[in-house]
Amino acid sequence: MGLRTRGTLLMEYNWQFKTVLIGDGAVGKTSIRRNYMREGFQSTHIPTIGVDFAKKMVYFEGKIVRFVIWDLTGQHSFERVRGHYYSGCHSIVLVYSVTNRKSFDNVPKWLVEAYRHLRKLPPTAILANKIDLRQSTSDEDFVTTVEGLEFVDYFKRKLAVPIIFKETSALTGENIDETFTELIRMMMQHTEGFPQPTTQVESEKAEETE
Ligand SMILES: Nc1nc2c(ncn2[C@@H]2O[C@H](COP(=O)(O)OP(=O)(O)O)[C@@H](O)[C@H]2O)c(=O)[nH]1
Numbered sequence: 701m702g703l704r705t706r707g708t709l710l711m712e713y714n715w716q717f718k719t720v721l722i723g724d725g726a727v728g729k730t731s732i733r734r735n736y737m738r739e740g741f742q743s744t745h746i747p748t749i750g751v752d753f754a755k756k757m758v759y760f761e762g763k764i765v766r767f768v769i770w771d772l773t774g775q776h777s778f779e780r781v782r783g784h785y786y787s788g789c790h791s792i793v794l795v796y797s798v799t800n801r802k803s804f805d806n807v808p809k810w811l812v813e814a815y816r817h818l819r820k821l822p823p824t825a826i827l828a829n830k831i832d833l834r835q836s837t838s839d840e841d842f843v844t845t846v847e848g849l850e851f852v853d854y855f856k857r858k859l860a861v862p863i864i865f866k867e868t869s870a871l872t873g874e875n876i877d878e879t880f881t882e883l884i885r886m887m888m889q890h891t892e893g894f895p896q897p898t899t900q901v902e903s904e905k906a907e908e909t910e
């Protein structure tokens with residue numbers, strides 16, 4: 701599968717997917733990405749457009765997937781980069797925090813924003829993050845599971861978009877891997893029948909070879 705040259709591994713991959721993280725500030729987007737990317741983590745900062753660009757090779761049902769996650773950094777003018785940010789993405793991860801009701805109320809705004817740029821929404825994961833905090837405190841106005849489910853059901857009925865809803869914690873890792881595994885499955889199904897890039901070779905700092 702791979703060829704080691706001067707400490708790097710040339711890897712062939714069959715599929716390449718781009719996903720974008722969206723949602724209000726401080727809801728845990730970067731933490732979710734970091735948690736998922738803990739293995740084979742590679743992050744490249746593109747300061748000019750304020751985007752962190754993380755990639756990971758994933759072995760999925762016998763295929764090698766090069767999975768790239770785009771994540772806006774703190775100091776950016778999203779206005780300037782939004783077209784570029786959404787361009788060519790195969791899925792969306794929209795995050796809100798259960799501890800921040802405003803971030804939940806803003807979910808429709810983020811969907812409209814994505815829709816405006818993509819015309820047709822790709823597979824989407826809506827994540828209710830920071831559930832560890834809801835579990836440890838009971839007297840706050842935290843967004844409930846039922847509220848999240850009801851919103852996603854409504855959205856599913858309105859638009860024919862493959863969508864999943866998960867409650868996550870970037871702190872404990874709950875449901876993070878599951879989310880991305882399901883997302884990759886949805887992207888594969890969604891793009892079936894479309895021409896795929898021919899197998900390409902990627903230079904990776906990987907330790908394994910077969
Ligand atoms: N308790 C808890 N804190 C979290 C979780 N996810 C993120 N945070 C914290 O929330 C803050 C904002 O997280 P960050 O990932 O930078 O949010 P972003 O602005 O959406 O990228 C940081 O202090 C994180 O440590 C979570 O699931 N649980």
Ligand SMILES: [Mg+2]
Pocket residue numbers: 729730731771772773774
């Ligand atoms: Mg961030």
